[in-house]
Amino acid sequence: MTKPLDATVWTRREVLGVLGLGAVAATLPELASAEAPAFPRGAVIRTVLKDYAPEDLAGGATLFHEHLNLASDFMTRWTGYAAATRAANGIPPAAGAAAGRGTAPPPAPSGPFFMQDLELMSEEIRTAKQEGIGCLVDGGHPDMGRDFNVLRELSTRSGMPIVAGAGFYTQPFYPTEIAAMSEEQIAQAIIKQCETEPVGVFGEIGSWDDMTADERKVFRAIGKAHLATNMSIFTHTGIPGKAALEQLDLLEDAGVKPERIVIGHLGNLVDANVQVQKAICRRGAFVGFDRQGGPGDAQQVPMVMALIEAGFADRLMFSSDIAAAGQMKRNGGQGYAKTLTVFVPKLKAAGASDDMLRAIMVDNPRRFLAFVPKKQRKT
Numbered sequence: 001m002t003k004p005l006d007a008t009v010w011t012r013r014e015v016l017g018v019l020g021l022g023a024v025a026a027t028l029p030e031l032a033s034a035e036a037p038a039f040p041r042g043a044v045i046r047t048v049l050k051d052y053a054p055e056d057l058a059g060g061a062t063l064f065h066e067h068l069n070l071a072s073d074f075m076t077r078w079t080g081y082a083a084a085t086r087a088a089n090g091i092p093p094a095a096g097a098a099a100g101r102g103t104a105p106p107p108a109p110s111g112p113f114f115m116q117d118l119e120l121m122s123e124e125i126r127t128a129k130q131e132g133i134g135c136l137v138d139g140g141h142p143d144m145g146r147d148f149n150v151l152r153e154l155s156t157r158s159g160m161p162i163v164a165g166a167g168f169y170t171q172p173f174y175p176t177e178i179a180a181m182s183e184e185q186i187a188q189a190i191i192k193q194c195e196t197e198p199v200g201v202f203g204e205i206g207s208w209d210d211m212t213a214d215e216r217k218v219f220r221a222i223g224k225a226h227l228a229t230n231m232s233i234f235t236h237t238g239i240p241g242k243a244a245l246e247q248l249d250l251l252e253d254a255g256v257k258p259e260r261i262v263i264g265h266l267g268n269l270v271d272a273n274v275q276v277q278k279a280i281c282r283r284g285a286f287v288g289f290d291r292q293g294g295p296g297d298a299q300q301v302p303m304v305m306a307l308i309e310a311g312f313a314d315r316l317m318f319s320s321d322i323a324a325a326g327q328m329k330r331n332g333g334q335g336y337a338k339t340l341t342v343f344v345p346k347l348k349a350a351g352a353s354d355d356m357l358r359a360i361m362v363d364n365p366r367r368f369l370a371f372v373p374k375k376q377r378k379t
């Protein structure tokens, strides 16, 4: 008797099997990949502690959009704004409080905000490492309350390579000065973030509903900051699919090559024909299915399979966008590795091959993140 799909959670051994990383290969990253992607000469993946050669992170999956540190009131504000925006768009409230983030996770225990508990956080991240995650990207930046030094501390304690993001998030979270700043001033402020701390990517950069004038200004500024630094960009789309193509247009018009861009949260845009997702793949950008590892997967597995069948496996990027206490293992959730331990098994059951899943989880995010720095790392 086979277990029902939703009850399938892979063990570390099963995960490493699919990733083509037997127990021995896992400790010998140079043996892990038979068909390693080629990276530009001098390319690095910049983590909070050091720059890696992209080849050195082939020993596990990279999750391109997670959260390890946020302001303690961030999710309260987020769910409040999300509920109001869904109502304004005539979209029924999501099941549970976490609108747009799939079904609500188990309720959070009382007490201090979980991300302030560095002991809990490092234990959760260590567990994800054991489950096959080789690198985590934090999608926060200062306007979301992300503290760079906390990421450094978590990386040191857990041994997990962590990439920190830079930029500005979405209209409801912008600092008030953004409205009065020019595109060039915003670009300079973003470049300053990159020079102050060794961030490794621009993200998450978003639009909340219809794109506002300020959001367009920030997207153009991110394009300028990309040209100044060479770092890649991942985005947040708010109301499902809204502004996805406009985001790509703005970044391409600013001179960013599509292969340096992930348009995010497109799993939320449920469409059997995956029209917007295909249009983005065809243009050469990545599509983010980045709230995975929960009951919402059921809607997204056929969409992912349709994109794979259309030949777009090399444009897919998976992650879980974790931001709630109830998602932590200690609180009964599936933890930071759930994209790999919960979502990927469903794709395998739907017919995706091990080689393809390995390429999506291990190679695609490294191809996305790797960049040739324009300036030497300072710290």
Ligand SMILES: [Zn+2]
Binding pocket: 065, 066, 067, 139, 204, 321
């Ligand atoms: Zn996020």
